[in-house]
Amino acid sequence: MKKPYNRNYNRFYGTPMWSFIKQQLPGEIKVAVEIGTYRGHWARGALDNLNIGKLFCVDNGKKGDWVVARKLWIERLGEDALTRAFLLMGKSEQWGQVFPFEIDLLYVDGGHKWKNIYDDLRLWVPRVKGGGLIIGHDAHEKEVQRGLKKYITDVEKVKYKVNRIGPIGKPRITSFWWKKEINAEKTEPNNDSGDTPEHS
Numbered sequence: 001m002k003k004p005y006n007r008n009y010n011r012f013y014g015t016p017m018w019s020f021i022k023q024q025l026p027g028e029i030k031v032a033v034e035i036g037t038y039r040g041h042w043a044r045g046a047l048d049n050l051n052i053g054k055l056f057c058v059d060n061g062k063k064g065d066w067v068v069a070r071k072l073w074i075e076r077l078g079e080d081a082l083t084r085a086f087l088l089m090g091k092s093e094q095w096g097q098v099f100p101f102e103i104d105l106l107y108v109d110g111g112h113k114w115k116n117i118y119d120d121l122r123l124w125v126p127r128v129k130g131g132g133l134i135i136g137h138d139a140h141e142k143e144v145q146r147g148l149k150k151y152i153t154d155v156e157k158v159k160y161k162v163n164r165i166g167p168i169g170k171p172r173i174t175s176f177w178w179k180k181e182i183n184a185e186k187t188e189p190n191n192d193s194g195d196t197p198e199h200s
Protein backbone atom coordinates (compact mmCIF):
# COMPACT_ATOMS: atom_id res chain seq x y z
CA MET A 1 0.00 0.00 0.00
CA LYS A 2 1.28 3.47 -0.85
CA LYS A 3 2.45 5.34 2.24
CA PRO A 4 0.63 8.63 2.88
CA TYR A 5 2.68 11.67 1.98
CA ASN A 6 4.56 12.96 5.00
CA ARG A 7 5.00 16.70 4.79
CA ASN A 8 7.61 16.78 7.52
CA TYR A 9 9.80 14.00 6.21
CA ASN A 10 13.16 15.38 5.27
CA ARG A 11 15.90 13.03 4.31
CA PHE A 12 18.76 15.45 3.93
CA TYR A 13 18.25 18.58 5.89
CA GLY A 14 17.94 18.63 9.62
CA THR A 15 17.99 21.29 12.24
CA PRO A 16 21.67 22.30 11.76
CA MET A 17 20.96 23.76 8.31
CA TRP A 18 18.05 25.86 9.47
CA SER A 19 19.53 26.98 12.77
CA PHE A 20 22.70 27.97 10.95
CA ILE A 21 20.81 30.07 8.39
CA LYS A 22 18.67 31.68 11.11
CA GLN A 23 21.77 32.61 13.02
CA GLN A 24 23.32 34.20 9.92
CA LEU A 25 20.12 35.86 8.65
CA PRO A 26 17.98 36.56 11.71
CA GLY A 27 15.50 38.90 9.99
CA GLU A 28 13.16 38.31 7.09
CA ILE A 29 14.65 36.57 4.08
CA LYS A 30 12.75 38.44 1.42
CA VAL A 31 14.12 36.56 -1.56
CA ALA A 32 15.73 33.13 -1.49
CA VAL A 33 16.92 31.13 -4.49
CA GLU A 34 17.55 27.41 -4.61
CA ILE A 35 19.52 26.20 -7.62
CA GLY A 36 18.60 22.55 -8.17
CA THR A 37 15.37 21.79 -6.36
CA TYR A 38 14.59 18.29 -7.63
CA ARG A 39 11.63 17.06 -5.56
CA GLY A 40 11.61 20.01 -3.17
CA HIS A 41 13.14 18.59 0.01
CA TRP A 42 15.27 21.63 0.78
CA ALA A 43 12.52 23.99 -0.38
CA ARG A 44 9.98 22.40 1.98
CA GLY A 45 12.36 22.53 4.91
CA ALA A 46 13.36 26.12 4.14
CA LEU A 47 9.78 27.36 4.00
CA ASP A 48 8.83 25.49 7.16
CA ASN A 49 11.81 26.65 9.18
CA LEU A 50 12.86 30.06 7.88
CA ASN A 51 11.15 33.41 7.54
CA ILE A 52 11.14 33.45 3.74
CA GLY A 53 9.06 35.87 1.66
CA LYS A 54 9.58 34.38 -1.79
CA LEU A 55 11.54 31.28 -2.75
CA PHE A 56 12.58 30.74 -6.36
CA CYS A 57 13.59 27.17 -7.22
CA VAL A 58 15.53 26.56 -10.42
CA ASP A 59 15.77 23.13 -12.04
CA ASN A 60 16.49 21.91 -15.55
CA GLY A 61 14.87 18.52 -14.98
CA LYS A 62 18.09 16.60 -15.58
CA LYS A 63 17.69 14.31 -12.60
CA GLY A 64 15.30 11.37 -12.97
CA ASP A 65 11.93 11.73 -14.65
CA TRP A 66 11.35 15.47 -14.66
CA VAL A 67 7.56 15.23 -14.91
CA VAL A 68 7.45 13.02 -11.81
CA ALA A 69 9.92 15.29 -10.01
CA ARG A 70 7.75 18.33 -10.77
CA LYS A 71 4.61 16.53 -9.57
CA LEU A 72 6.32 15.58 -6.30
CA TRP A 73 7.67 19.11 -5.94
CA ILE A 74 4.15 20.53 -6.26
CA GLU A 75 2.74 17.96 -3.80
CA ARG A 76 5.50 18.70 -1.31
CA LEU A 77 5.18 22.47 -1.58
CA GLY A 78 1.37 22.38 -1.56
CA GLU A 79 -0.32 25.79 -1.18
CA ASP A 80 3.09 27.44 -0.98
CA ALA A 81 3.56 26.60 -4.66
CA LEU A 82 0.76 29.07 -5.39
CA THR A 83 1.85 31.84 -3.08
CA ARG A 84 5.54 31.99 -2.22
CA ALA A 85 7.47 29.18 -3.93
CA PHE A 86 8.11 29.55 -7.62
CA LEU A 87 9.54 26.93 -9.89
CA LEU A 88 11.85 28.27 -12.57
CA MET A 89 12.16 25.43 -15.04
CA GLY A 90 15.29 25.46 -17.16
CA LYS A 91 19.02 25.86 -16.84
CA SER A 92 20.43 27.84 -13.95
CA GLU A 93 22.98 29.30 -16.40
CA GLN A 94 20.10 30.88 -18.32
CA TRP A 95 18.02 32.04 -15.36
CA GLY A 96 21.16 33.44 -13.76
CA GLN A 97 21.50 35.91 -16.63
CA VAL A 98 18.00 37.36 -16.33
CA PHE A 99 16.88 36.93 -12.71
CA PRO A 100 15.54 40.36 -11.71
CA PHE A 101 15.56 40.43 -7.88
CA GLU A 102 18.22 40.98 -5.25
CA ILE A 103 18.80 37.79 -3.31
CA ASP A 104 19.15 37.41 0.48
CA LEU A 105 19.84 33.68 0.51
CA LEU A 106 21.38 31.69 -2.35
CA TYR A 107 21.48 27.91 -2.02
CA VAL A 108 23.54 26.16 -4.71
CA ASP A 109 22.68 22.50 -5.26
CA GLY A 110 22.27 22.12 -9.04
CA GLY A 111 24.78 20.39 -11.32
CA HIS A 112 27.75 19.11 -9.33
CA LYS A 113 30.41 19.19 -12.09
CA TRP A 114 33.06 21.87 -11.47
CA LYS A 115 31.76 23.86 -14.43
CA ASN A 116 28.23 23.95 -12.99
CA ILE A 117 29.47 25.22 -9.64
CA TYR A 118 31.69 27.80 -11.32
CA ASP A 119 28.88 29.00 -13.62
CA ASP A 120 26.30 29.10 -10.82
CA LEU A 121 28.58 31.19 -8.61
CA ARG A 122 29.77 33.61 -11.30
CA LEU A 123 26.21 34.22 -12.56
CA TRP A 124 24.25 34.24 -9.31
CA VAL A 125 26.55 35.67 -6.63
CA PRO A 126 26.43 39.17 -8.22
CA ARG A 127 22.69 39.10 -7.59
CA VAL A 128 23.13 38.46 -3.85
CA LYS A 129 22.72 41.54 -1.62
CA GLY A 130 25.50 42.85 0.57
CA GLY A 131 25.08 40.93 3.83
CA GLY A 132 23.36 38.07 1.97
CA LEU A 133 24.28 34.44 2.54
CA ILE A 134 25.61 31.99 -0.03
CA ILE A 135 25.54 28.27 0.74
CA GLY A 136 26.62 25.45 -1.55
CA HIS A 137 25.83 21.83 -0.89
CA ASP A 138 28.19 18.86 -1.09
CA ALA A 139 31.39 20.75 -0.34
CA HIS A 140 33.06 17.41 0.34
CA GLU A 141 32.91 16.55 -3.39
CA LYS A 142 36.09 17.10 -5.42
CA GLU A 143 34.28 18.64 -8.41
CA VAL A 144 32.41 21.05 -6.14
CA GLN A 145 35.70 22.08 -4.54
CA ARG A 146 37.28 22.57 -7.97
CA GLY A 147 34.45 24.81 -9.23
CA LEU A 148 34.46 26.81 -6.01
CA LYS A 149 38.22 27.27 -6.12
CA LYS A 150 38.13 28.42 -9.74
CA TYR A 151 35.40 30.91 -8.92
CA ILE A 152 37.30 32.27 -5.95
CA THR A 153 40.61 32.63 -7.76
CA ASP A 154 39.35 33.72 -11.21
CA VAL A 155 36.33 35.85 -10.37
CA GLU A 156 36.68 37.11 -6.80
CA LYS A 157 40.45 37.22 -7.23
CA VAL A 158 40.89 37.23 -3.48
CA LYS A 159 41.87 34.78 -0.86
CA TYR A 160 38.34 34.17 0.22
CA LYS A 161 37.78 32.61 3.57
CA VAL A 162 35.23 29.98 2.72
CA ASN A 163 33.82 28.14 5.65
CA ARG A 164 32.25 24.80 6.03
CA ILE A 165 29.04 23.98 7.75
CA GLY A 166 27.86 20.51 8.39
CA PRO A 167 27.62 17.67 8.45
CA ILE A 168 24.00 18.44 7.80
CA GLY A 169 21.58 15.56 7.92
CA LYS A 170 23.66 12.71 6.61
CA PRO A 171 27.14 12.23 8.05
CA ARG A 172 30.00 13.61 5.99
CA ILE A 173 27.81 15.86 3.81
CA THR A 174 29.06 19.40 4.23
CA SER A 175 28.24 22.75 2.69
CA PHE A 176 30.47 25.70 1.87
CA TRP A 177 29.25 29.16 2.76
CA TRP A 178 30.13 32.78 2.99
CA LYS A 179 28.38 36.07 3.59
CA LYS A 180 28.67 38.79 1.03
CA GLU A 181 30.27 41.91 2.44
CA ILE A 182 27.70 44.53 3.39
CA ASN A 183 29.33 47.20 1.25
CA ALA A 184 30.29 44.87 -1.57
CA GLU A 185 30.62 46.66 -4.88
CA LYS A 186 27.73 45.87 -7.20
CA THR A 187 28.99 43.74 -10.08
CA GLU A 188 27.43 42.33 -13.18
CA PRO A 189 27.42 38.54 -13.63
CA ASN A 190 30.84 37.47 -14.86
CA ASN A 191 30.78 36.50 -18.54
CA ASP A 192 33.92 34.41 -18.55
CA SER A 193 32.57 30.90 -18.91
CA GLY A 194 36.00 29.31 -18.30
CA ASP A 195 38.21 27.80 -20.95
CA THR A 196 37.49 24.10 -20.72
CA PRO A 197 34.62 22.92 -22.89
CA GLU A 198 33.62 20.10 -20.54
CA HIS A 199 30.05 20.55 -19.29
CA SER A 200 27.40 18.40 -17.69
Ligand SMILES: C[S@@+](CC[C@H](N)C(=O)[O-])C[C@H]1O[C@@H](n2cnc3c(N)ncnc32)[C@H](O)[C@@H]1O
Binds near residue numbers: 059
Ligand atom coordinates in the same frame (compact mmCIF):
# COMPACT_ATOMS: atom_id res chain seq x y z
C1 LIG B 1 21.13 17.20 -5.92
S1 LIG B 1 19.68 17.57 -6.80
C2 LIG B 1 18.95 18.83 -5.85
C3 LIG B 1 18.39 18.33 -4.55
C4 LIG B 1 17.48 19.33 -3.88
N1 LIG B 1 18.18 20.54 -3.49
C5 LIG B 1 16.77 18.73 -2.69
O1 LIG B 1 16.57 19.39 -1.70
O2 LIG B 1 16.40 17.56 -2.76
C6 LIG B 1 20.32 18.48 -8.16
C7 LIG B 1 19.25 19.05 -9.08
O3 LIG B 1 19.88 20.01 -9.93
C8 LIG B 1 19.30 19.94 -11.21
N2 LIG B 1 20.29 20.49 -12.16
C9 LIG B 1 21.44 19.93 -12.59
N3 LIG B 1 22.09 20.75 -13.44
C10 LIG B 1 21.31 21.88 -13.52
C11 LIG B 1 21.41 23.09 -14.27
N4 LIG B 1 22.46 23.33 -15.06
N5 LIG B 1 20.43 24.01 -14.13
C12 LIG B 1 19.35 23.77 -13.33
N6 LIG B 1 19.21 22.65 -12.62
C13 LIG B 1 20.17 21.71 -12.71
C14 LIG B 1 18.97 18.47 -11.41
O4 LIG B 1 17.92 18.29 -12.33
C15 LIG B 1 18.59 18.01 -9.99
O5 LIG B 1 17.21 18.02 -9.81
